[in-house]
Amino acid sequence: MEANLAQRMQISTTWIDPYKFPRKPTSSLRFSGRFKEQKRLQVFVSAQFRPVRDENRHRQASFEVSCSCNNSQVSTLESESLQDLFGEEALILKNKSQEIEPYLNGRCIYLVGMMGSGKTTVGKILSRSIRYSFCDCDKLVEEDVGVPSVAEIFEIYGEDFFRDKETEALEKLSIEHRFVVSTGGGAVIRDENWIYMGKGISVWLDVPLEELAQRIAAVGTKSRPLLDNEPGDAYTTVGYLSSKYFSC
Numbered sequence: 001m002e003a004n005l006a007q008r009m010q011i012s013t014t015w016i017d018p019y020k021f022p023r024k025p026t027s028s029l030r031f032s033g034r035f036k037e038q039k040r041l042q043v044f045v046s047a048q049f050r051p052v053r054d055e056n057r058h059r060q061a062s063f064e065v066s067c068s069c070n071n072s073q074v075s076t077l078e079s080e081s082l083q084d085l086f087g088e089e090a091l092i093l094k095n096k097s098q099e100i101e102p103y104l105n106g107r108c109i110y111l112v113g114m115m116g117s118g119k120t121t122v123g124k125i126l127s128r129s130i131r132y133s134f135c136d137c138d139k140l141v142e143e144d145v146g147v148p149s150v151a152e153i154f155e156i157y158g159e160d161f162f163r164d165k166e167t168e169a170l171e172k173l174s175i176e177h178r179f180v181v182s183t184g185g186g187a188v189i190r191d192e193n194w195i196y197m198g199k200g201i202s203v204w205l206d207v208p209l210e211e212l213a214q215r216i217a218a219v220g221t222k223s224r225p226l227l228d229n230e231p232g233d234a235y236t237t238v239g240y241l242s243s244k245y246f247s248c
């Protein structure tokens, strides 16, 4: 943040109950600043440590700071480079995205794909490469509803409510520029969502079923309401949903 802007801010800080916030930050601060009389800008900063293991199974700590403005996540900084995690693939993605950047004219990019297809991973690398902000649509909905996870929103209010909120979030994003948006796995099922996503460019991450099932089985389905409610193993469930959402 520019120094002169920071100087003009009246900063108040509040510790936030991590259980009420979707990202479950280790610690967080809320700043709010008043510019002139009418304009009010709220910036939310959250920080979290994530333990990760490298290929030799050494533990490493990764530190992430993200910043939201008017309930939209506007930037994320991570101490650990995602590029290191995905090596050559990340480099190819970075080079390709820099090639297309001049043709984007600031239009948003919407990543669509099944749960676990890599929308967040790819989105973060892509946004950094083309100097866009990264935004996770599920997180926008969680913040809007004030419930910390998609799974809980489904449980408390049901899927239709979640989908309505998702459509609202996409509508708000549709007037933005320079965002890479990771959409919810099921965002593709509503025609209305395509009208909003059509303002930008949508990219489908089409991952083979076997790979998806492995990724999902690795972390379990507890936090994934749609997958958790389906009978059968990860492969069967992913196959069923994938054909429901993405069969052409």
Ligand SMILES: Nc1ncnc2c1ncn2[C@@H]1O[C@H](COP(=O)(O)OP(=O)(O)OP(=O)(O)O)[C@@H](O)[C@H]1O
Pocket (backbone or CB within 6 Å): 086, 089, 113, 114, 115, 116, 117, 118, 119, 120, 121, 122, 182, 185, 215
């Ligand atoms: N190209 C890749 N190669 C191998 N693993 C990957 C790749 N991309 C993502 N992953 C892994 O797959 C898992 C899911 O990735 P990610 O969270 O990015 O998917 P997503 O589409 O955002 O999922 P969600 O439905 O939770 O939003 C993560 O554990 C991630 O590390």
Ligand SMILES: O=C(O)C1=C[C@@H](O)[C@@H](O)[C@H](O)C1
Pocket (backbone or CB within 6 Å): 115, 138, 150, 183, 184, 185, 186, 187, 223, 224, 225, 226, 227, 228
């Ligand atoms: O994790 C899940 O099961 C889901 C998350 C959201 O992306 C939703 O869009 C999806 O339909 C279900």
